[in-house]
Amino acid sequence: MEIRVKNVSKFYDSEGKRIEALVDVDLVIPSNRIFTLLGPSGCGKTTLLRCIVGLESPDTGEIAIGDEVVFSAEKGIFVPPDRRGLGMVFQTYAIWPHMNVFDNVAYPLQARSEPKGEIERKVARALRFVQLDGFEKRPATKLSGGQQQRVALARALVAEPKVILFDEPLSNLDAKLREETRKELRRFLTELKITAVYVTHDQIEALALSDAIAVMRNGRIVEMGTPREIYFDSDRQFVADFIGHANFIPGTVAAAGEKATIVDSAIGPIACARKTGAAPGQAATVCIRPEFIRVLSEGRGGGENVFRGTVESLVFVGDAFEGEIRVGETLLIFRIDSTAAVREGEEIALQFDPRHCSILMN
């Protein structure tokens, strides 16, 4: 089901100061996709999610889930969370400690007074789905973190909601379990074909899991797109920087050609992917991700975007070398194959592929 958020703002008063948790958020969350809200801590992700489920009521705007308007400040509509028919996994999992696994999962069905046999059937199916069959009688307090997370997921799924929301569901797990669970979650959600809204501040999680990402900052949505678009073609330095690491080289547009846009920078002219709307003379920043800096083997010069620099530092990180190269006065971070023969202090030639040099207009 599609979720439409129109002009939603939410303010808090805290010790006399007004906190703008959400400012004029406009958003359409497509149906049957995994949609991620990504942003640094305190940017308002949780607040937006809570407004959608109805645990918080915004100060302005309108929220519609499918065809139903569940909130409208203007028309005075507020559908309470228990009538919105959504599923949610909380950051703390919110497993009820006085119930066993079965009762935890059965709760949404019991709240709707479904017949007993039906409840048993659906709970069994949900538990099988999250691979917790046989855990029915286990007290909720005797579960590991990962198991609690899966009980929370089963509980959110059991009533077959059209939309399921997650607030950083993996942040309480350790790194390895987090990675496994992330893959599993992706599989579950793809299988289920439901709308999932997922909140995280972890870029890798967002890139790996989502069909679409909205990046938030200071209560505003700053950019939206597929993971690839966000990663490769971001329009903003904040987004490009927040999503992975990047080199930012300031300069001015020298020429705007058919195939490439040339930017004059401190290290010389750089040929970049064509940027519509860039006119000569404008200030611009070139963004190059460290993995797109290639080291040329000795003797092979030639081609576009070739520069010479000295390797300042080099760290072996297993599958690659990461380090810094000084080109003129500019330090660039780079990442190359661990088989490359490069040494610290060495002077090398490097090349950027113009397709991976994107321009951010200031």
Place this chain on the structure above:
Amino acid sequence: MQKTSTALTPGLIAIVGFLTLCPVVMLILGSFSGELGAFGAFTLEKYVAAYTDPAFAEILVSTVIFTLGSALVATGLALFLAYLNTRTNIPGKFIFGVISLIPMMVPHILFAVSWVLLLNPSNGMINLFLRQLGLEGAALNIYSLTGMILVEGLLDLPIAYLVVAPAMSAFDVALEESSRVCGASNARTLIRVTLPVLRPAILAALTLVIVRSLASFAVPSVIGMPGRIYVLATHIYSIVATGYAADYGMAAAVGMSALAASITLIVLYRRLTREGEKYVTISSRGYRPSVIDLKGARYPLFAVVVLISFVLIVLPVLVLFYTSLVPYVMTPGAKAFAAMSWRHWATVLKDPVSLLALKNSLYLGIGGATLGIVLSFFVAYVIVKVRSKASGLLESLSFLSFSFPGIVVGIGFMWFFVQTPLYSTIWALLIGYIATYLPYGLRPLTSAFVQIHGHLEESSRVCGGGPLYTMRRIVLPLLVPGIASGWILMATMFVRELSLSVVLSRPGTEVLAVQILRFAEDGLWGRLSALGILMIFISTALVVLANGIAGRLSKKD
């Protein structure tokens, strides 16, 4: 909920503020007034009289020795037990759970009396026994500062244990392990790493026991007064209890220093525990403290623990029950068995004052605890869930009374109640009890509320449970254990209440503990024991009853 609670907070602040501040304000005013009849007439006369009394210095010295000594005994034992329980493989760990429950089982006055029965110099059972063996010189005298310190120390052991044990088990084992990795032995690790890290908890336990023993009345009155050893609490008591010449002005003037000392200590205690008092809910990570193998010492140490529990719980009850059956104090033996009868029981059950005391205490226990828990429920709700500046004030107010010595609160309330029709009614006792013991109901309820993380309720709402459904299936079941333990604590405290009652109880409003104190003063040990056993029986019955109801309520889900 947010809207109703904004009206709730000021109302609660008014009620709790009255309960905790009224006795303090009245005490201050009273101390400057002189006589009960002359309330409001300013005079310094009573202060001068109280603090120039040549006996006062000696009383202060005794008080300091008594409180410090008890604190050391209680905290030392508590550390020993907590360490064994949380960090070693000692068998029978359930006993430690029982130890922390003791405060609910044997009332302090009965515990003190049972030691008097065993060790008083003229006819204590152990002393009689030693005499029979011809060890005349070995006779022990309980009526001494040492006797008071040991008995009070044992009585305060559970409270020190409750402070020390959680710190001991929350202790980061890695610190110890790294010491052991560095080659230190277990004993060295204990002294160099474990104890210093636990210092805040140890200091907190010491402070708390000092506050408790400063407020203690049972031990100083039953053990101290016969030996002419007076501490502040009994000094105040003797000022108002000397029949025709009761001097409430002077009692208030002396009470001011006890109150000031208590408040200072409790402020210190709060500072010491603020660090460790982070609210804890179920965590997602498992926690496994490393366990030290006691090897050969396992069973000897276990025997020591069993002995401590025996001395704390079984011995007093046995001594009392035995004494209630024999005509006069004698060592157990064939002669004693032949003389046993229910005579003392019959006398007590026909004694109109004892029966009245039974009725009053039962009424105060059940009615008072119920009212008290209702008040605690709302106060805890505001403290935990509303969280505004006003709720912070409410919290400070409601935990303040924890530091007040009962007898001092009693004197303060006395100044208040004589001006009202409540004087010498059971309502005076009820109000005083709730004011003094509010923290007992509040503690379990606030932790119950804290345990209900906001997400637990919200998650129920998202799952389709309406507000009432959420209240019934999530909030109440999670609160029931807190309500039950708060009620039990208050009810058992009220059934045995002594230090406040000793001031506020008048003819017609006698309560059990005061009646027991009268029997002790008159040396009527047989009747005292019979009534005491009845008192323990009532407390236990209330605990079982409340647990049963709570169990049924939380099962119903």
